[in-house]
Amino acid sequence: MKVRATLHDVAERAGVSVATASRALSGRKSNKKTLGRVREVAAELGYVANGAARSLRNVRTMTVGAVFNQLHDHLSTELLDALVSALDQYGYSLLVATAQGVEERFDSLVHRFRERRVDALFCVNPSGKGVALARYAAAGVPAICLFSKSGGYENQPLIAASIHEAVNLALARLRSLGHQIVGVIRPRRRSRPLEAFREIARKSCMTVRSYEVHDGPIDAVGVLNSMMNEQQRTTVLVALQTDAVRLFEAADALSILVPGALSIIAIRNRAQQMTGTRLPLSMILLSPGRVGVEAASALVGHLRGERTLWGSIAVEVGSWIEGGTMGTITTVRAATSAECPAAPGHVWRDHAAGTKRS
Amino acid sequence: MKVRATLHDVAERAGVSVATASRALSGRKSNKKTLGRVREVAAELGYVANGAARSLRNVRTMTVGAVFNQLHDHLSTELLDALVSALDQYGYSLLVATAQGVEERFDSLVHRFRERRVDALFCVNPSGKGVALARYAAAGVPAICLFSKSGGYENQPLIAASIHEAVNLALARLRSLGHQIVGVIRPRRRSRPLEAFREIARKSCMTVRSYEVHDGPIDAVGVLNSMMNEQQRTTVLVALQTDAVRLFEAADALSILVPGALSIIAIRNRAQQMTGTRLPLSMILLSPGRVGVEAASALVGHLRGERTLWGSIAVEVGSWIEGGTMGTITTVRAATSAECPAAPGHVWRDHAAGTKRS
DNA sequence: CTGAAAGCGCTTACAG
DNA sequence: CTGAAAGCGCTTACAG
Numbered sequence: 001m002k003v004r005a006t007l008h009d010v011a012e013r014a015g016v017s018v019a020t021a022s023r024a025l026s027g028r029k030s031n032k033k034t035l036g037r038v039r040e041v042a043a044e045l046g047y048v049a050n051g052a053a054r055s056l057r058n059v060r061t062m063t064v065g066a067v068f069n070q071l072h073d074h075l076s077t078e079l080l081d082a083l084v085s086a087l088d089q090y091g092y093s094l095l096v097a098t099a100q101g102v103e104e105r106f107d108s109l110v111h112r113f114r115e116r117r118v119d120a121l122f123c124v125n126p127s128g129k130g131v132a133l134a135r136y137a138a139a140g141v142p143a144i145c146l147f148s149k150s151g152g153y154e155n156q157p158l159i160a161a162s163i164h165e166a167v168n169l170a171l172a173r174l175r176s177l178g179h180q181i182v183g184v185i186r187p188r189r190r191s192r193p194l195e196a197f198r199e200i201a202r203k204s205c206m207t208v209r210s211y212e213v214h215d216g217p218i219d220a221v222g223v224l225n226s227m228m229n230e231q232q233r234t235t236v237l238v239a240l241q242t243d244a245v246r247l248f249e250a251a252d253a254l255s256i257l258v259p260g261a262l263s264i265i266a267i268r269n270r271a272q273q274m275t276g277t278r279l280p281l282s283m284i285l286l287s288p289g290r291v292g293v294e295a296a297s298a299l300v301g302h303l304r305g306e307r308t309l310w311g312s313i314a315v316e317v318g319s320w321i322e323g324g325t326m327g328t329i330t331t332v333r334a335a336t337s338a339e340c341p342a343a344p345g346h347v348w349r350d351h352a353a354g355t356k357r358s
Numbered sequence: 359m360k361v362r363a364t365l366h367d368v369a370e371r372a373g374v375s376v377a378t379a380s381r382a383l384s385g386r387k388s389n390k391k392t393l394g395r396v397r398e399v400a401a402e403l404g405y406v407a408n409g410a411a412r413s414l415r416n417v418r419t420m421t422v423g424a425v426f427n428q429l430h431d432h433l434s435t436e437l438l439d440a441l442v443s444a445l446d447q448y449g450y451s452l453l454v455a456t457a458q459g460v461e462e463r464f465d466s467l468v469h470r471f472r473e474r475r476v477d478a479l480f481c482v483n484p485s486g487k488g489v490a491l492a493r494y495a496a497a498g499v500p501a502i503c504l505f506s507k508s509g510g511y512e513n514q515p516l517i518a519a520s521i522h523e524a525v526n527l528a529l530a531r532l533r534s535l536g537h538q539i540v541g542v543i544r545p546r547r548r549s550r551p552l553e554a555f556r557e558i559a560r561k562s563c564m565t566v567r568s569y570e571v572h573d574g575p576i577d578a579v580g581v582l583n584s585m586m587n588e589q590q591r592t593t594v595l596v597a598l599q600t601d602a603v604r605l606f607e608a609a610d611a612l613s614i615l616v617p618g619a620l621s622i623i624a625i626r627n628r629a630q631q632m633t634g635t636r637l638p639l640s641m642i643l644l645s646p647g648r649v650g651v652e653a654a655s656a657l658v659g660h661l662r663g664e665r666t667l668w669g670s671i672a673v674e675v676g677s678w679i680e681g682g683t684m685g686t687i688t689t690v691r692a693a694t695s696a697e698c699p700a701a702p703g704h705v706w707r708d709h710a711a712g713t714k715r716s
Numbered sequence: 717c718t719g720a721a722a723g724c725g726c727t728t729a730c731a732g
Numbered sequence: 733c734t735g736a737a738a739g740c741g742c743t744t745a746c747a748g
Contacts, residue, residue: 004497006741017719022743031717046493048472052419053741055410056724063453063474071439072629080438081429084454088467093474095421096442096454109446114406116421116451135404139362216637217603245575271430279574364725375735380727389733411725414740 005045014041025049055117064092064299065113069106069125071098074269075288076124079146082292083122090300092119103128103151110136110143120299122146126153142302142309146295147288158312159295163193166284166318167200170265173322174206174236178329179263181207181232185223185239185247189215193267193286193318197238209234218243220250228256235261235329241268244281248325259327280324291315363403372399383407413475422450422657423471427464427483429456432627433646434482437504440650441480448658450477461486461509468494468501478657480504484511500660500667504653505646516670517653521551524642524676525558528623531680532564532594536687537621539565539590543581543597543605547573551625551644551676555596567592576601578608586614593619593687599626602639606683617685638682649673 011021014037024030024038025047041047055061064087068076084094095116099106107128113121114135121136121143130152136143145158174182184198201208211223218239224247227234237247244266251258258264266283294315302309369379372395382388382396383405399405413419422445426434442452453474457464465486471479472493479494479501488510494501503516532540542556559566569581576597582605585592595605602624609616616622624641652673660667 007743008741018742019720019744020718023718026743029717034717046496048469048493050414050741051473051475052410052413053724054743056408056414056726056740057742057744059724061410071442072435077430077435080454081456081458084429084456085458088455093453093455093470095451096438097446097451098439098442100439100443111406112451115409117409135406138404217607249575365727366725376726377728377736378734381734384727387733392733408725411740412727414724414742415726415728417740 004050005042005047006050007047009045010038010042010047013045014038060119061117062092063095063116063118064120064122065095065097065110065116065118066122066124067106067109067113067126068096068098069127070101071096074271075147078269078271078287078289079124079292082289083296084292086293086296087300090296092296092300099127107131107152114139119303120144122295122299123149123153123156126156127151128153130156142299144295144299144309146291157310159291159298160312160314161286161288161291161317162314163196163284163286163316163318164200164314165316166320167197168204169320170282170284171201171204171206173320173326174263177263177326179206179235181209181234182236182238183209183211183227183234185218185237185243186210186212187215187218187240187243188212191240191267193284194238194240197267197284201238207232211237213243218246220246221254223247224250224254224256224262227262228254236263236265238265238267241266241281241283244268244283245279248279248281257327259325261327263327263329264325282323282326283321285319285321287317287319290317362408363400363405364408365405367403368396368400368405371403372396418477419475420450421453421474421476422478422480423453423455423468423474423476424480424482425464425467425471425484426454426456427485428459429454432629433505436627436629436645436647437482437650440647441654442650444651444654445658448654450654450658457485465489465510472497477661478502480653480657481507481511481514484514485509486511488514500657502653502657502667504649515668517649517656518670518672519644519646519649519675520672521554521642521644521674521676522558522672523674524678525555526562527678528640528642529559529562529564531678531684532621535621535684537564537593539567539592540594540596541567541569541585541592543576543595543601544568544570545573545576545598545601546570549598549625551642552596552598555625555642559596569595571601576604578604579612581605582608582612582614582620585620586612594621594623596623596625599624599639599641602626602641603637606637606639615685617683619685621685621687622683640681640684641679643677643679645675645677648675 007018007021011018014021016034020030020034021038024035025042070076087094095118097109099109106126111132114132120141123143124146125148126145128151133143133152143156145153145156147160149156149158182201198208239247244264248258248264251262256262264281266281268283268285270285270287298309301307365376365379369376372379374392378388378392379396382393383400428434445452453476455467457467464484469490472490478499481501482504483506484503486509491501491510501514503511503514505518507514507516540559556566597605602622606616606622609620614620622639624639626641626643628643628645656667659665
């Protein structure tokens with residue numbers, strides 16, 4: 001028995017030509033008897049087609065490349081998980097590479113995947129000059145940015161994450177409960193979804209206050225104390241999961257009733273559920289994996305010629321989940337309660353840390 | 359200009375044969391003038407060799423597959439990041455797949471990579487029957503388990519993580535400071551490194567106490583209170599990073615001096631540094647990525663015939679980092695202080711949650 | 717329904 | 733140092 005059976009071996013043993021064997025295994029026209037025989041022999045020999053030969057002949061490799069700027073953060077991980085699973089269902093395999101934050105490496109990795117003849121390329125939070133992009137375009141290989149784009153990748157199609165819907169649901173609910181002033185706990189290390197929340201809230205008719213805090217464990221008691229001393233008091237606090245939990249506990253310690261006197265909303269990454277707390281927090285739950293699922297489906301549609309991929313696609317990755325920390329506010333309520341127009345959307349494009357915004 | 363230049367195009371334009379062009383580009387014997395000319399033309403045309411054709415001819419694909427049982431946890435992510443970067447340096451690309459926790463999928467993904475003709479396969483925390491393994495062996499393609507192995511994968515080589523050295527360093531230091539009783543904060547959802555610490559400590563001459571806690575935010579005050587009431591008191595607490603931070607704060611609130619009356623050691627994943635606290639915690643810092651680096655280097659050595667890969671390799675992934683939470687204990691010290699033999703090692707094999715151990 | 721043959725793009729022993 | 737040729741394993745129009 002040869003180390004690796006080829007189609008030739010199968011054909012020989014089945015007493016047919018390679019052409020017939022090929023057709024039988026690819027499920028094309030062939031009479032039932034030979035088909036059965038060929039399949040049987042193939043199984044016997046453990047025959048598996050040689051992908052390299054097939055790719056050479058078929059031009060396409062059924063392989064997609066993904067170059068990550070970083071690969072060790074939550075977002076990238078969840079994206080990758082979803083992407084690889086979704087692509088797998090369409091029969092595509094994923095080649096992965098990471099630039100580890102180095103611009104030049106990003107470009108060089110993109111270039112290197114050209115040799116692998118990937119059928120398409122995902123650039124996750126790309127940076128660099130995109131020198132190889134023209135070659136991809138010339139060869140008709142789509143190069144799609146995920147989450148964000150910058151530098152030389154500005155003209156590529158983009159699939160980005162948005163939490164617009166979830167935030168608007170949360171805001172609408174807050175207003176219906178009588179809230180007018182929402183506070184955002186804002187760590188130094190800016191968080192994309194948190195900033196997105198802030199901007200969307202600002203465009204709504206709610207008053208938004210920012211509580212700037214240091215990274216690391218938050219001084220929840222300090223924040224709550226200063227908040228309670230405000231004249232027109234903030235009645236909702238929005239914070240990243242970790243901080244939200246601490247606020248919840250601190251409120252308890254300070255005898256501030258949640259949600260009677262204060263509502264708390266957490267912004268939580270899906271992966272955090274693993275280490276999860278069981279506090280009944282209201283939250284905006286993020287599923288960045290949805291970008292991967294959408295990206296896979298959009299790409300395959302494009303490759304099949306069923307749709308065209310260009311411009312930007314915003315994928316809603318937020319879910320609004322109401323827990324026990326959303327209460328009615330009447331006491332602190334201001335006099336006017338004018339109707340508020342629907343807030344415009346906002347795309348949360350990437351998660352690169354350290355981007356300055358005011 | 360053709361969409362994709364082939365070697366034939368390059369040769370034609372350079373006025374040489376494909377053979378010569380091939381040799382020139384692969385840096386083999388050729389006269390300097392033609393070599394220069396060929397390279398020039400190749401650059402002009404943006405020529406990049408077709409990997410499929412090359413693989414077909416060379417038998418090897420310079421591609422490695424990695425099948426993950428899960429891909430959304432810290433460990434897998436850090437492993438992948440390191441693995442992909444290390445392999446890249448050796449010229450190998452990585453194909454990724456995830457079984458998403460489903461046993462049958464694991465097997466089927468392993469099988470599917472056979473078609474891609476991967477030169478080697480990594481099985482990360484594999485589960486399932488390993489039905490395709492015999493075929494890999496027959497084809498001389500190494501299939502290596504990472505972190506752990508089980509089921510049908512029991513006979514494959516394994517590269518696992520160990521924190522033996524870091525724990526022994528920590529224990530030695532604790533003893534030198536006079537500690538004799540170490541407490542382990544043990545959440546329901548068992549943590550591999552924490553359990554490993556516990557077992558190694560038990561085999562040393564220290565007394566080990568377990569504080570079983572629920573998942574989610576720990577009741578640090580409760581734990582500390584009950585600890586302070588013990589007769590022969592625990593003087594060191596070992597906990598996962600999140601819990602350790604809370605213990606530190608609770609000790610502060612209860613006026614328990616750290617490290618004067620209590621030492622605290624955190625077990626921390628490298629990725630957690632991102633969201634990091636700046637508390638001067640003593641810690642065992644985990645870098646599971648080292649398994650990836652070692653795996654890549656061991657594999658490449660094996661493929662080059664420079665070494666053989668079999669049995670188990672334990673990669674030390676822990677670093678002992680002493681911060682400000684390690685203090686001298688004299689008050690609670692017991693009478694005897696017999697010499698303690700070196701503790702035997704312990705391999706921390708995987709991170710599958712829910713494995714029952716007593 | 718089946719087979720012989722061409723060809724995808726590369727590399728490498730073999731002559732020259 | 734260079735070129736012609738064979739062949740890696742597959743698929744698919746083309747005859748039969």
